[in-house]
Amino acid sequence: MLKKIFCSFALLTFVLFAQDDPTVGNLTYMKIAAGKTASFEKAVGAHVKKYHGKDQWATWGGKVVNGKRGGQYIVGSSGHFWKDYADRKSSKVHDDQWAAIIRNHVVETSGSSFYIKDLEASYNDKSSPMWKTQIFYTKPGKRGEMLSMLRKSAKVREKTNSDESRGVYYNVSGADQDGLVYIVSRMDDLTDMADPPMGLGERWVKVHGQKDWEESLETWWNLFDKTETEVVLRIPSMNTPQ
Numbered sequence: 690m691l692k693k694i695f696c697s698f699a700l701l702t703f704v705l706f707a708q709d710d711p712t713v714g715n716l717t718y719m720k721i722a723a724g725k726t727a728s729f730e731k732a733v734g735a736h737v738k739k740y741h742g743k744d745q746w747a748t749w750g751g752k753v754v755n756g757k758r759g760g761q762y763i764v765g766s767s768g769h770f771w772k773d774y775a776d777r778k779s780s781k782v783h784d785d786q787w788a789a790i791i792r793n794h795v796v797e798t799s800g801s802s803f804y805i806k807d808l809e810a811s812y813n814d815k816s817s818p819m820w821k822t823q824i825f826y827t828k829p830g831k832r833g834e835m836l837s838m839l840r841k842s843a844k845v846r847e848k849t850n851s852d853e854s855r856g857v858y859y860n861v862s863g864a865d866q867d868g869l870v871y872i873v874s875r876m877d878d879l880t881d882m883a884d885p886p887m888g889l890g891e892r893w894v895k896v897h898g899q900k901d902w903e904e905s906l907e908t909w910w911n912l913f914d915k916t917e918t919e920v921v922l923r924i925p926s927m928n929t930p931q
Contacts, residue, residue, distance in 0.1 A: 712806040713774070714767030714858075718758055720797035726752075729762065729794040734926030736790060740783050741929050750927030756919030763921060767806070802863025804871065810839035810857035812846045816931060817854065817875035821882065821920050825913045827868040832859060835870050835912045838905060842889060849892040853885060870913075879920075 721729050733750060741748040750764040791798075827835055839857050846853060854875035860867070876882070893902045 710808055711768050711770050711773070712808060713769045713771055713803065714765055714806065715774075715801050715803050716763055716765030717801045718753070718799035719762045719764065719791075719795045720760075721762060721794050722796045725794045726762075729790070730924060730926065732790045732794065733764070734924075736786055737927055737929065740786075743930055745929070746777060747929040748927070749923075749929070751921040751923045754920050754922050756917060758919060762924075762927075764927065800863055802860050804858045804860045807836055807839070807857045807859065810836055810843050811855060812843040812851070813854045814856040814873075815854050815875060816923075817877060818923050819876040819878060819881075819920060820923075821874045821876060821918060823872040823874075824917050824919075825870040825872070826866060826915045827870055827913045828911075829868070831912045832868045832870060834908075838909060838912075839870075839872070841905075842893075845889065845892050845896045848896050849887070851885075851887075851892065876920075882920075 737748055737750075740746070746766065747768060748764065748766050750762060753759055753761045753763060825835065836857070836859065843855075843857075846855075856871075856873040856875070858871040858873065860869040860871075874881075890902055890906075893905070897905075
């Protein structure tokens with residue numbers, strides 16, 4: 690288990706490909722032993738303060754409040770190039786402290802998975818106290834088509850001056866299967882779960898017309914086998930100060 694967790698924080702020695710923007714990240718889900726959540730948050734907060742402050746390796750963390758992983762924690766890092774992972778240096782004292790936190794609190798982990806942010810498909814993305822993640826299990830060979838439609842959706846939101854905030858990501862290693870696409874909707878609180886005054890369908894019709902919307906919607910539903918949704922509450926102490 691420790692080997693899986695170290696992937697989130699220890700040195701990685703591979704580079705898959707180059708890119709122009711720092712869009713690579715990693716995440717791990719953790720199930721905490723009963724009665725130890727407060728201790729876990731305190732320990733991780735102290736660890737982040739010491740080893741992941743400003744100008745250090747940035748980390749983020751939160752608690753899943755619903756969905757099949759409700760009650761678990763999620764930790765990770767983002768905004769990197771692949772080379773950043775390859776070049777990262779991690780000290781023994783850092784690794785030993787993190788290992789002790791995991792050993793004393795964590796009973797189950799998903800292992801680390803890597804994802805890439807699709808900048809063109811994201812729209813007005815920003816940090817927030819909470820976020821809703823929709824995870825799409827795309828059909829074989831359909832991830833690219835889904836990302837293409839999401840890029841078109843981002844342009845629709847831009848042209849219609851939407852104030853929504855969304856990040857779009859896709860996994861490249863780890864997770865339940867290849868081809869996962871994550872749509873992350875940023876929220877101030879749970880009131881943002883309500884439907885917006887103008888939905889995507891209405892915006893799409895304004896830009897591309899009713900026929901294009903109907904055809905696109907039919908295509909969309911054939912791109913994935915299943916989907917799941919979860920809401921995550923950001924834990925400030927588990928995050929590198931912005």
